[in-house]
Amino acid sequence: MKRFAALLDRLVYTPARNGKLALLADYVRTVPDPDRGWGLAALTGELALDHAKPALIRALIADRTDPTLFALSYDYVGDLAETCALLWPGDAGEGPAPRLSEIVETLRRTSKAETPRRLAGWLDRLDATGRYGFLKLLTGGLRVGVSARLAKTALAETFAKPVEDIEELWPALSPPYASLFAWLEDRAPRPSPEAAPRFRPFMLAHALEDRSDLGGHAWQVEWKWDGVRVQYVCELGEKRLFSRTGDDISGAFPDLLEGVQIDAVIDGELLVRGADGEAAPFNDLQQRLNRKTVSTRMLAAYPAFLRAYDLLVEAGDDVRGLPLEERRARLERLMAAHAGERIDVSEVLTLSDPDALARLQAEARALGREGLMLKRRDSVYTAGRVKGLWFKWKRDPHTADAVLMYAQRGHGKRSSFYSDYTFGVWRGDELVPVGKAYFGFTDAELKRLDAWVRDHTVQRFGPVREVERRLVLEVAFDSVHPSARHKSGLAMRFPRIARIRWDKPAAEADHLESLAKLVEPRAPAAASGDADLFSR
Amino acid sequence: MQQPVKNKSGPFDWLAVTEAGLYCRPGGFHVDPSRPVPKALITHGHGDHARPGHAAVLTTPATGAIMRARFGAEAGAIEPVRYGEERRIGEVRVRFVPAGHILGSAQIVLEHAGRRVVVSGDYKRRRDPTCAPFEPVPCDVFITEATFALPVFRHPPAEAEIARLLESLRLFPERAHLVGVYALGKCQRVIALLREAGYDRPIYLHGALRALTEFYVAEGVPLGALPDATRAAKDAMKGAVVLAPPAAIGERWSRRLPDPLAALASGWMRVRQRAKQHGIELPLVISDHADWDELTATITELKPGEVWVTHGREEALVHWCRSQGIAARALMLAGRADEDGT
Numbered sequence A: 001m002k003r004f005a006a007l008l009d010r011l012v013y014t015p016a017r018n019g020k021l022a023l024l025a026d027y028v029r030t031v032p033d034p035d036r037g038w039g040l041a042a043l044t045g046e047l048a049l050d051h052a053k054p055a056l057i058r059a060l061i062a063d064r065t066d067p068t069l070f071a072l073s074y075d076y077v078g079d080l081a082e083t084c085a086l087l088w089p090g091d092a093g094e095g096p097a098p099r100l101s102e103i104v105e106t107l108r109r110t111s112k113a114e115t116p117r118r119l120a121g122w123l124d125r126l127d128a129t130g131r132y133g134f135l136k137l138l139t140g141g142l143r144v145g146v147s148a149r150l151a152k153t154a155l156a157e158t159f160a161k162p163v164e165d166i167e168e169l170w171p172a173l174s175p176p177y178a179s180l181f182a183w184l185e186d187r188a189p190r191p192s193p194e195a196a197p198r199f200r201p202f203m204l205a206h207a208l209e210d211r212s213d214l215g216g217h218a219w220q221v222e223w224k225w226d227g228v229r230v231q232y233v234c235e236l237g238e239k240r241l242f243s244r245t246g247d248d249i250s251g252a253f254p255d256l257l258e259g260v261q262i263d264a265v266i267d268g269e270l271l272v273r274g275a276d277g278e279a280a281p282f283n284d285l286q287q288r289l290n291r292k293t294v295s296t297r298m299l300a301a302y303p304a305f306l307r308a309y310d311l312l313v314e315a316g317d318d319v320r321g322l323p324l325e326e327r328r329a330r331l332e333r334l335m336a337a338h339a340g341e342r343i344d345v346s347e348v349l350t351l352s353d354p355d356a357l358a359r360l361q362a363e364a365r366a367l368g369r370e371g372l373m374l375k376r377r378d379s380v381y382t383a384g385r386v387k388g389l390w391f392k393w394k395r396d397p398h399t400a401d402a403v404l405m406y407a408q409r410g411h412g413k414r415s416s417f418y419s420d421y422t423f424g425v426w427r428g429d430e431l432v433p434v435g436k437a438y439f440g441f442t443d444a445e446l447k448r449l450d451a452w453v454r455d456h457t458v459q460r461f462g463p464v465r466e467v468e469r470r471l472v473l474e475v476a477f478d479s480v481h482p483s484a485r486h487k488s489g490l491a492m493r494f495p496r497i498a499r500i501r502w503d504k505p506a507a508e509a510d511h512l513e514s515l516a517k518l519v520e521p522r523a524p525a526a527a528s529g530d531a532d533l534f535s536r
Numbered sequence B: 001m002q003q004p005v006k007n008k009s010g011p012f013d014w015l016a017v018t019e020a021g022l023y024c025r026p027g028g029f030h031v032d033p034s035r036p037v038p039k040a041l042i043t044h045g046h047g048d049h050a051r052p053g054h055a056a057v058l059t060t061p062a063t064g065a066i067m068r069a070r071f072g073a074e075a076g077a078i079e080p081v082r083y084g085e086e087r088r089i090g091e092v093r094v095r096f097v098p099a100g101h102i103l104g105s106a107q108i109v110l111e112h113a114g115r116r117v118v119v120s121g122d123y124k125r126r127r128d129p130t131c132a133p134f135e136p137v138p139c140d141v142f143i144t145e146a147t148f149a150l151p152v153f154r155h156p157p158a159e160a161e162i163a164r165l166l167e168s169l170r171l172f173p174e175r176a177h178l179v180g181v182y183a184l185g186k187c188q189r190v191i192a193l194l195r196e197a198g199y200d201r202p203i204y205l206h207g208a209l210r211a212l213t214e215f216y217v218a219e220g221v222p223l224g225a226l227p228d229a230t231r232a233a234k235d236a237m238k239g240a241v242v243l244a245p246p247a248a249i250g251e252r253w254s255r256r257l258p259d260p261l262a263a264l265a266s267g268w269m270r271v272r273q274r275a276k277q278h279g280i281e282l283p284l285v286i287s288d289h290a291d292w293d294e295l296t297a298t299i300t301e302l303k304p305g306e307v308w309v310t311h312g313r314e315e316a317l318v319h320w321c322r323s324q325g326i327a328a329r330a331l332m333l334a335g336r337a338d339e340d341g342t
């Protein structure tokens, strides 16, 4: 528990991904089994211990402290688990610190009545950092920014194995992952991923930057849909739905899984149907994301379906090694028999003339699609992002001129730079914030902007500075949608700073009304897979 | 305007709280006054205790030197007094004894009319290689600081915090570890603790820490190689410890460092919200003030007839004293801030 608590303690304060990876690598390299496996499970949300409700913690600490001193302390610290960890009397004097595995294994056999005594016994054996980690583990409050994907990446980097191999294996494993570590450390062969319906790592696309990259090959062109990418798996009589990172999200989409009965592994877009029977805006789909379970009301209001675009396995036959053309032919045959309310097929677009591609890309916005997908017809299905086989060509962004309002310091290498900007547009003669974006220009520009922020500060709040409202930023963004969280009532999706308009007076920045006109009936999607929408 | 400190058990009309701070009438002097006075006794060199502009100052030789370095001609006429040496000022016998807070820090023992009062200034009970240890003096009235007087403040061993810093250097060998330290006391203690832990590489210093650190070395505290961070090559500071005043963290100065990892050595780092608020990646709970356990243990040990609490979170400590059957009151002194509350 000591090592796990120390890891948590550092992760809490480490914002940068590389920093987190280094900490995780050190943990899995130096902590023995089974503790490291339990630690990993706890971080990635695979270990749910909800043995200590806040009321129990409060009661435990109340038994051991003066009520006035507790009240003053809690008031100062603000967090119950932390207050309790700091106030708990004694300092780890009551025997050796418990191992994480001891805690996990014992708790599983502990009755409700016994729990308080057990918890107190462990708290007596831990120091303040240990007690904090322990209480956060028990109350499920480990918010340290470690996704399953990050944990898998750390394992891959630490033990020099392909991350795809780990992802493929993951759904078949359960904590504390002894067989996984044995393979990672080359002490045993790779565990079989066959045990359960399993996830196959996705083949990913590069952004199309130059159309000459397409030269000389035959391409399959499809819309880039407005949902999130998922994998439907039906094997050995069992069905699952996996997110892009290989998380099992079956529990949240029973409607889809009940309505599809195909013995296959299918790559496709998860969408919900609107009243018109068509795919609904992303905002509607969002109602169904990030939930472990789903209410009947949700099921009725936002029925989910799968728009299939690739076939990986058909009736136990792995077809990933076949060229796309052949997989597509098989998929179409399957769909002819099975397409319905819960599954259909993503159409292949035909190009009548050489300009058709650009025309389609230009139409994407009007149709509420994210852009185009271009896949080489001869591409075999390969895990990861292979250069030159699949491309995504997103629709062009909007731009607006906004005024810089607040700047915040970045992290890590940027910790001394104001590199994170909140900007607004005019509503009458008042500026209202519409978005926030990180720096996206050259080092020289960043330095100049940082100096400007320091010289034009009106007020400071911790790492944030409010600046004089006079600098115009040209902001590029994918779309605008209504937002209750913003005072302006609007929020930009994927905003980035395109240019600094040193030349432009703030009074000439855009007005909210012109931004409001860009709100589309179909709000566009997060690039499927770009965000870890199912992170728990 | 002088208000005698009211006291049920005995006449304490010879000590009063005035606008300038604690005033001893039969001696005609103030202790750690917050504004210029004719005669001042100073516990230690931190800015919330030692101020410029007094006519005459009585303090330890080290504190006197620190005041002269900081205030120049404004320091006043300083008369040094050694630890344990007894002086008579007016009708009051006065003695300075070590407080264990920083180099030169003292508790001031005042005796008059058969009563003994100890003004602790700031103090700690832990070992500190850079200053003399706290000396307990039994007394009728103990005037204690209360910077960390909440039971949530229990500082871990400083050695364990230094071990965490060394562990981080091992994990992030490419990053300069920029440790925020208060210029007087904390800076030199952190260096000394690193040296005790066997860390013998150069420790880089921000210019603002130079003068006081050299003063410590001249006073006989060995601190090893301390090159100037401002002049060092960027690459040389990869995986090195760089010390700077807390205000320099996240400021333009830090850009000369390779991918700096912000650390801060302070008792406040015990509470997560405080560390996060300052954007600290590695909070080090190292304090030069007594924590809750040291405060309560000291009061238990001294068994004073009465405790006067100042300088921080008076409420909790007054409550605790009363729950132990010790008379206690909060003493509201002007001008005590968090400046050295580290």
Ligand SMILES: [Zn+2]
Residues within 6 Å of the ligand: B044, B046, B101, B122, B340
């Ligand atoms: Zn002090």
Ligand SMILES: [Zn+2]
Residues within 6 Å of the ligand: B046, B048, B049, B122, B311, B340, B341
């Ligand atoms: Zn002080």
